[in-house]
Every structure is written in C-alpha cells, then in structure tokens.
Amino acid sequence: MALQLKSHCERCGQGIARHEKAYICVYECTFCHACTLWMGFVCPNCGGELVRRPRPKGAENETEQADQAPADSCGVMSR
Ligand SMILES: [Zn+2]
Ligand SMILES: [Zn+2]
Numbered sequence: 001m002a003l004q005l006k007s008h009c010e011r012c013g014q015g016i017a018r019h020e021k022a023y024i025c026v027y028e029c030t031f032c033h034a035c036t037l038w039m040g041f042v043c044p045n046c047g048g049e050l051v052r053r054p055r056p057k058g059a060e061n062e063t064e065q066a067d068q069a070p071a072d073s074c075g076v077m078s079r
Contacts (some may be wrong), residue, residue: 002019010029010031012034018056021033026046
C-alpha cells in the first residue's frame with residue numbers, strides 16, 4: 001500500500017504543488033499550510049496530529065530555500 005500524495009487540501013480544496021508545504025495526519029488526510037495553521041495542527045476528520053508531508057525527491061530544487069527559519073547567527077556577540 002503506497003502512500004498516495006494528494007494534491008488538494010481537503011479543507012479548502014486548494015491545489016498543493018509537489019514542492020509546496022502540505023500536512024498530513026496518520027490517515028493521510030491532506031491539508032495545505034494555511035489550513036493546518038488555522039486548525040492548530042489537528043486533523044478535523046480524525047483529531048490526529050498533522051505533520052509535515054515529506055517532499056518527493058527532486059522537488060526541493062524547484063522550491064524556496066528559505067523554508068527553515070534562519071539560525072540565530074546574530075546575538076552570539078552580545079555583551
Ligand atoms: Zn487548505
Ligand atoms: Zn485525519
């Protein structure tokens with residue numbers, strides 16, 4: 001049983017591109033980033049936790065690199 005990558009948010013119906021952020025629960029309910037934030041990372045269908053969906057290999061090339069918040073490079077030299 002392969003993991004099926006759904007391409008639409010189950011809440012707002014918005015399409016989710018392969019390289020875009022998507023969140024899934026253990027039952028593979030799929031939601032877009034905005035809806036996941038709005039719902040507080042809880043699946044409305046099963047009440048389970050929503051986690052980041054892993055992106056397929058190769059999709060990283062076409063997406064933003066500023067995905068993670070920048071590490072705190074400043075503030076080290078504080079005195
Ligand atoms: Zn959505
Ligand atoms: Zn669910």
